[in-house]
Each structure stands twice: as C-alpha cells, then as structure tokens.
Amino acid sequence: MAAEAVVTLEGVQALLDGLRRNGYRTLGPTLRDQAIVYDDIATIDDLPRGWTDEQDGGRYRLLRRMDDALFGYAVGPHSWKKYLHPPLLRLWRAEHDDGGVRVVAEPDPTDKLAFIGVRSCEIHALAIQDRVFLEGAYVDPHYRARREGNFIVAVNCGQAGGTCFCVSMGTGPKAQSGFDLALTEIVDTSRHAFVVEVGSEAGRRMLGEIPHRSPTPDELDAADAVVTRTEGAMGRKMQADDVHELLLRNLEHGRWDDVAQRCLTCGNCTMVCPTCFCTTVEDSSDLAGRETSRTRRWDSCFTMDFSYIHGGSVRASTSSRYRQWMTHKLSTWFDQFGTSGCVGCGRCITWCPVGIDITEEVTAIRDSEPR
Amino acid sequence: MEGLERILREHPFFAGLGDASADLVCGCAKNVRFEAGQYLFREGEPADQFYLVRHGRVALELSAPGRGAITIQTLGEGDVVGLSWLIPPYRWTNDARAIDLVRAIAIDGACLRQKCEDDHDLGYEMMKRVVPILVERLQATRLQLLDVYGVRA
Amino acid sequence: MVPRIARLRRKRRDGPQVWTLDLELEDRHASEAPRFAPGQFNMLTVFGVGEVPISVSGDPAAPDRLVHTIRSVGAVSSALTRLAPGAAIGFRGPFGTGWPMEETVARDVVIVAGGLGLAPLRPALYRLLADRLRYGRIVLLYGARSPEDILFRSELESWRRRLDIAIEVTVDHATSAWRGRVGVVPALVARADFDPLHAIALVCGPEVMMRFAVAALRDAGVADESIYLSMERNMKCAIAFCGHCQLGTVFVCREGPVFRHDRIRGLLALKEI
Incomplete structure (x- = not known):
C-alpha cells in the first residue's frame, strides 16, 4: 500500500486523541527503569522523545539523541504479548459450598487496545502468536478477547538495533501488512514529519479524523531512505533459509554442550521473546477452602520443572534445554505452526546476561557441521 | 535313538543343526522329567548337565537370607536351562526348579564339551547357539535392573 | 479451559498406590456424554491442588462412566486417590489421538x-x-x-x-x-x-x-x-497452548499421545529430547 499522507507532531497527538475518543486504550513506548518499555500513553510527551538505545549481546543502554525523534530507538525488553497473552492470568474461580461446586470463568477485559509504535518484527510476532492461539484446533478465548479489535500503529524503523536481524528473517524493517496505520518518521534539521500509510479501513477512517496533507515527492524519497538506511545497518545477520533442516540434523552437535557452558538457564530469552508462548498453571485455595482458582503464568523451557514427568525431568541438562528452545524457535516451529518462531528482533541476544547470540550459535553449528 | 534325534532337532536350540553334529550331540542326550518343585540343578554344583525344555516351566532362582528364593527368570517350552556347562568354571550360578511337570532332554555337558574340544566345528556351532541366548539374558537383566515400572522418589 | 464438574462414584484399589476411579459428570445430559476413543485422556482437577492428564481406562461402549486408573505419585495424583466417593473433581476432555x-x-x-x-x-x-x-x-x-x-x-x-x-x-x-x-x-x-x-x-x-x-x-x-x-510428556493444558509436552516437532497432546512408530522413530533414540 502506498504512502498516502503526511502528518506533523501535532498530527501524532491528534491520532492519540482520536483513538482515545474512539474508546481505545492507547499503549506505546515510554521511558521507565532506564529502558524503553510499553505502557499506557496519552500524549506524545509520554513517548521517549529524543532518546535512543545502544544494544549488544548482554548490553542495553539509553542515550540522548541529537534530535527530537519520537521513535528513534529499537525494541526494548517488553513486547506486545504482555497485553495479549498476560504474564499472569487467572483462568477461573470455583466456589465451593455444601450444595456443590460452581466454576466461573474469569471475565476478560472489554477495552479495545491500540498499540502505538509497533515495529515490523513485532507485527510478525503478533501473527505468529495468532497462529498459536487462534488458528489451531482450539482457540484461546483470553487471547482472542484481547486481540480482537486491536488498532495497530506501526512504525518503520529509522534505526537498526545492535542486535537486530529482521532483514535475515524477512520480517522488516518496513511493515508490509498487519497494521491499520504505518508511520515513517522523518526528522532532520529542517523538518519533523511522519509519512503515513493506510493498512485498513479502520486506519483510513482514523486518518480522516486527524489533520494531514498529501506527501511531496521529496518526503516520499526521504521515507524510503529511512527504511533503506535501516536495512543496511542491521546489527546481526543469520542465514535462515535452511536453518530448519540444519538444526534437525544436528541435534547431537557438540555446540549444544559448548553453549551450555555459558547458558545460566535463567529464561530471560523466553521472557523477552515476542513469540514464546509457553505457560504453566497454578491452583490455589483460600484458607477456608470455599474458593479455589487456577492461574496461568508464563513459563520457560529453561526450567527443570518444564519437562517433569513423574520422578524426573526429561530435559535435565542445560544443553538439552537450550537445544529445545533454539530448535523450537528456528526449526520445529515450522512443523508445528508453518512459520519460523523467530522474527529477528534481537531481544534474546540483548537481554541474555551472558550475551549468548542465537545468530552466532546458528553460524557455529553451520560452520562445524560434521559432514 | 532316532526318536530322540528327531526331538532334539525339532527343539529351537538345535534348529538347523547338521547331520554330523546332530549325531554327536545325540550321543550325549537323554529324555528326562521333573515333578513340580523338583530341582534341575542347584547353585554351586558342577554344570555337567543342561536341559532343553520340551514341556512345562522352570524357574531360575537365587536365595537370599531373609528374602527366600527370588525368581530371576522363568523358562519354558523351547528354552534352554543352563548355559554354564560351556563356560568355565562350569558351575551353576543359580538354582533351577520345576514349576510344574517338566519334560526335557538332558544333555551331558561334560560329554558335549569334550566333543567340542575334539571337533571345533561342533564347538563353534555350540558357541553360535549359546552366545545369543547369553546376550539376550544379559539385556533382559539390564532392563530389569532399570526397574522401569518403579516409582522414582 | 474451564473444567466441568464430575463426581467420584466409585473407587477401587488396583495395585500398590494404584486406584481406579469411576466419575460421572454432574452436568451430564444424555446427548452430551463425552464419547471417547480408546487411548484418549482427560484432564482431572483436584480443586485447590492442581490438574493432571489421566488416560481413560474404561469401556468406550459405556461412556457415561468415566473410568481412570491412577497411580499416586505426585501431589495431584495422590490427592485424587485420597478423595472419597461423592467428591467433586474438575473434568476436561477427552483429548488426544486414540489407538488406530x-x-x-x-x-x-x-x-x-x-x-x-x-x-x-x-x-x-x-x-x-x-x-x-x-x-x-x-x-x-x-x-x-x-x-x-x-x-x-x-x-x-x-x-x-x-x-x-x-x-x-x-x-x-x-x-x-x-x-x-x-x-x-x-x-x-x-x-x-x-x-x-x-x-x-x-x-x-x-x-x-x-x-x-x-x-x-x-x-x-x-x-x-x-x-x-x-507417548508420555508433561501435559499441562492438553490443547497445545502450554508448550510443555513438546517432543521434537510434535505436541504429544495434539498429535499424540498415540503415534505411529515411523513418525517418531528418530526421536525415540535421542536423549533428553
């Protein structure tokens, strides 16, 4: 879909206002705890204006930008999955009395969610989780309730993060679909504007509610240049075309033991990953035993408990747990859901406390594959 | 004698045995029967006679103080009871007890051993028949050791 | 994801630590007795304790009687076997592929x-x-x-x-x-x-x-x-959402628990897969 409009900073504010007027809860990047995280936002001043980040294996730092860009950074430790697939979610409560037991499903929130500043890799991550929770034999009603009616304001990345490799995974940096509106931020000495693409009817209606004008050829060129520059500046790359088969035929490669020497099995990679979906459940009861409930929480394949079957864990060693995570992400996900489970966002590299790099692990296996 | 040779050659242990070898083995063989509860042999005795079971079942047992007799394995029709006759020091390492009426061919192990020494073709033939059974029993023992049905604490 | 309520009708001992429990759904209507295929499993909840997958061990021709044979090894399975007749049990199922x-x-x-x-x-x-x-x-x-x-x-x-x-x-x-x-x-x-x-x-x-x-x-x-x-793996949800029961390329709860051998042959030989 072609670029259709240009909006100013005020236009972005008008977009937030318009979404809120239409009943959306507006969520977007903000500064907190020395990181860029997703939270409720009401004005463009809530955005990390003029900030950027520096990312590398096991490293994340915020820095001031030389300009006032609203979206001049890569992705932080959060992803949108925390809103759609909450880290902690009560599934049901059961009331117990002499007459019996009554199980009540937990009601889901009814507010419509608008995500502001969604990167192309994250749009792909949403689509991947949609396949898991909405497109199989069973539908997760809690995910569906949160996902339906989302308004997605994408942002085409103006800067590649140090651990980004979306170009390798074919997931960015330009958002191609799956959004309502997509912004490309143009910021230089003479201007600060946003080229807008419309991706849906809802997006077109919303654009109609905010001040905008037609783009000039120069602005379109500048928007293309932003994406091209980002494409050329990826912090990482991974040869992904054959990784499905590569890993499956190297399940007993010595590299798994090598990475296990470094891996702390902390599970950070699974928590920050925008596609990791594994959960466990915990049942609890009040002291009187009159009310019990079940809570679902994010789980990680790096825990011993994850693969527990009466008396022991199937995957007791670190190497087997790292192998499970990486082969699932890059390989068996195809068999299970028809796509890769990796979008190249680089979070698992940045937030690994010891800087284990999934792209480096793939390369190491490829380069030392026993023939 | 011809009846015994036919029975011998029909037993799975000697399946496909050549005429010359069958003749040699037959010279060391005889028909026997054991009543239920009778022992075919006892732990520690010289392994000078082994059995090809034709009918009935035999328990291989080990006794332990306080635990009584523990059955390690049961054998039946088509099985061989006793392999130690071929392997030094030619001594039984467990008891073999008839669970019910057992009909078998008893083979004089010392006699056959001597014939194996004299005729290595026959010796090799016996080894080829005994070793797979040993391996099968070793593997079964390993599986039993794993106690796969047990509850791990 | 919300369990139905079943009542424990009968329990008998079937070995050391092993019990067979007959359940009956409380909200059962003749038309919606949960037919099951041999080899399928259900998720049983002891309220306040947790939920476990248990294979159906009863007669598929008598689906009203939900029969499960349980060994008390973990917190939930032990709690299940300690329940008295009449007790309420959470029930979800049946799940998984059965025997062919x-x-x-x-x-x-x-x-x-x-x-x-x-x-x-x-x-x-x-x-x-x-x-x-x-x-x-x-x-x-x-x-x-x-x-x-x-x-x-x-x-x-x-x-x-x-x-x-x-x-x-x-x-x-x-x-x-x-x-x-x-x-x-x-x-x-x-x-x-x-x-x-x-x-x-x-x-x-x-x-x-x-x-x-x-x-x-x-x-x-x-x-x-x-x-x-x-096959057996840790099953938490039974509907391929929780990720626990993955066995290489498959979810045991979704593609299994019954598998044709040629489809998982390579996985059986691998350690810790």
Missing part, C-alpha cells in the same frame, strides 16, 4: 503393555473383545514390576478363560511363591503367535520398555508402519 482402531480390523492385534501402560490399552481391549469376529488373533503381552503390581487382575483372569485371546503376563521381580512368568515383556514377543506381516501392534509403557518392545516387534517382522506407541 479402524486399522485393527481383520488383522492380528498384538498388544504390548508395561506397568500402568495397560490402563490406556484396556479401552482398546474392550473394543476388540466386544466385536471379536472382526479381528484376527489377539495377543496381549503384559509386563509388571511384581505380581502385586499386576493391574486389572481379575479381569485378566476372566479374559484368560476365553479361547479367543492369548494373554501372557510376566513380572520383573518375584519370589518363588509366584507361579507365573518372570522376565521382561519384550522377550515375550518372539514366542507370541501372530502373523507379523498382517499384524498391528499397540504398545504402551515406560519409554525404555517401549524401545525394547519395538525392537522385538521389528525383529519379529512387524513393519514400523504397523507399530503404534502411546
């Missing part, structure tokens, strides 16, 4: 069970015996830890009196008081009477025992495509 019952028609059926693995095979046996003429020879080879651990003992004895099913039971450990077989169950395969070229094998038990049983079946001439196994 249509594939068994007109063939010899060899069932190899180890330990508690007989429980998910019992519904298949009920089905086979209920319509006995549709099948060739039926052989049940069952291995247990000790004579005391043999499941469904009286039922096995009554089946044994039938002439149309061959049943061999063996135990790993016994004293001389036990008059039956001692030895491992895979060793029974070689002597069993069936036509390997036209037989179908259903195998369930601890994974190691299944590996040896499959090897024995293949040695006997049964094709990989005719061997089915019921």
